Amino acid sequence: MLVSAKDMLNKAKAGKYAVGQFNINNLEWTKAVLLTAQENNSPVILGVSEGAGKYMGGYKTIVGMVNGLMEELKITVPVALHLDHGSFEGAHKCIEAGFSSVMFDGSHYPIAENIEKTKSLVETCGKLGLSLEAEVGSIGGEEDGVVGAGECADPDECKAIADLGVTMLAAGIGNIHGKYPANWAGLSFDTLAAVSEKTGDMPLVLHGGTGIPEDMIKKAISLGVAKINVNTECQLSFAEATRKYIESGKDLEGKGFDPRKLLAPGFEAIKATVKEKMELFGSVNQA
Numbered sequence: 001m002l003v004s005a006k007d008m009l010n011k012a013k014a015g016k017y018a019v020g021q022f023n024i025n026n027l028e029w030t031k032a033v034l035l036t037a038q039e040n041n042s043p044v045i046l047g048v049s050e051g052a053g054k055y056m057g058g059y060k061t062i063v064g065m066v067n068g069l070m071e072e073l074k075i076t077v078p079v080a081l082h083l084d085h086g087s088f089e090g091a092h093k094c095i096e097a098g099f100s101s102v103m104f105d106g107s108h109y110p111i112a113e114n115i116e117k118t119k120s121l122v123e124t125c126g127k128l129g130l131s132l133e134a135e136v137g138s139i140g141g142e143e144d145g146v147v148g149a150g151e152c153a154d155p156d157e158c159k160a161i162a163d164l165g166v167t168m169l170a171a172g173i174g175n176i177h178g179k180y181p182a183n184w185a186g187l188s189f190d191t192l193a194a195v196s197e198k199t200g201d202m203p204l205v206l207h208g209g210t211g212i213p214e215d216m217i218k219k220a221i222s223l224g225v226a227k228i229n230v231n232t233e234c235q236l237s238f239a240e241a242t243r244k245y246i247e248s249g250k251d252l253e254g255k256g257f258d259p260r261k262l263l264a265p266g267f268e269a270i271k272a273t274v275k276e277k278m279e280l281f282g283s284v285n286q287a
């Protein structure tokens with residue numbers, strides 16, 4: 001059964017580790033993430049962007065697929081199904097479809113409007129026992145059409161949003177979606193420390209988890225990050241493994257063109273990436 005992300009994130013914050021959110025794109029992605037979580041006895045959050053939601057045939061299709069896989073694969077670790085960078089309308093659609101967690105990304109609104117919309121969702125999610133992520137500041141780069149300027153969050157605005165009763169808070173701290181450019185200045189730990197101090201026990205979320213050096217990940221966790229989002233890195237692993245398979249000509253041998261064979265190396269590559277991240281984030285054996 002899908003669960004809210006609340007308990008797993010509060011436990012992670014207290015235990016000084018982070019739970020990974022891995023974005024899903026199709027059946028193979030979802031199965032790879034779920035099996036890796038089970039094999040490593042780790043809690044996990046499946047992230048779905050609005051774009052990926054449309055691609056997979058709609059939110060109800062995703063809920064059906066995830067629930068079915070969890071039952072058939074006997075997944076017993078805590079799993080939250082979470083809307084990633086959702087609009088206000090998208091959050092409501094996911095709630096209706098049966099997601100156990102949503103992110104409302106109101107970071108592009110003036111802070112008063114972000115507060116007002118987040119507050120309304122706190123009430124809705126609270127009544128239904130669902131977890132809610134809010135965002136202050138912005139994540140640089142672009143993810144599925146969501147573009148951010150990359151401005152660091154104002155710690156007082158973070159406190160105002162945290163005090164509404166959200167489950168987790170994403171604060172822009174110089175993090176970027178996609179690959180980090182060679183001249184990236186790194187995470188702003190001063191901002192993270194200030195946000196952490198203002199928001200107390202609130203689990204903080206680090207977006208743009210792809211390519212952040214290990215020492216920065218560990219420092220971020222020590223400063224209150226309890227959820228780390230990874231998307232691009234699984235896509236890169238999948239693409240590289242699939243390219244190798246095609247370039248080796250294996251799809252031309254026997255039944256090597258069968259999608260169950262052609263997608264297998266990419267599936268294994270996603271599993272390896274997810275396992276590596278779970279070990280780095282410290283969530284292994286925390287289910």
Ligand code: G3H
Pocket residue numbers: 023047084085143176177178179206207208209210229230231232233
């Ligand atoms: O919301 C999802 C993420 O923040 C993932 O970022 O694609 O850079 O790993 P990434």
Ligand code: ZN
Pocket residue numbers: 085139143177207208229
């Ligand atoms: Zn993100």
